[in-house]
Amino acid sequence: MQEAWIQLVCPECTAEWEASVKDLPASGEQFQCDQCSGYAPTAEFTKTARDLEVLRDLS
């Protein structure tokens, strides 16, 4: 499977980083921010609509 990197931004602390989709949980599952330890569905961390689309397609 091709590796896809997407832009993430935390809805709590607004930290931004890139992650490989294969290392992320599915879009509706809880994901924890490394910076503030806040939890939100992975879909809420995606920065752009395109990033969300890639996450939903590949996870």
Ligand SMILES: [Zn+2]
């Ligand atoms: Zn955060």
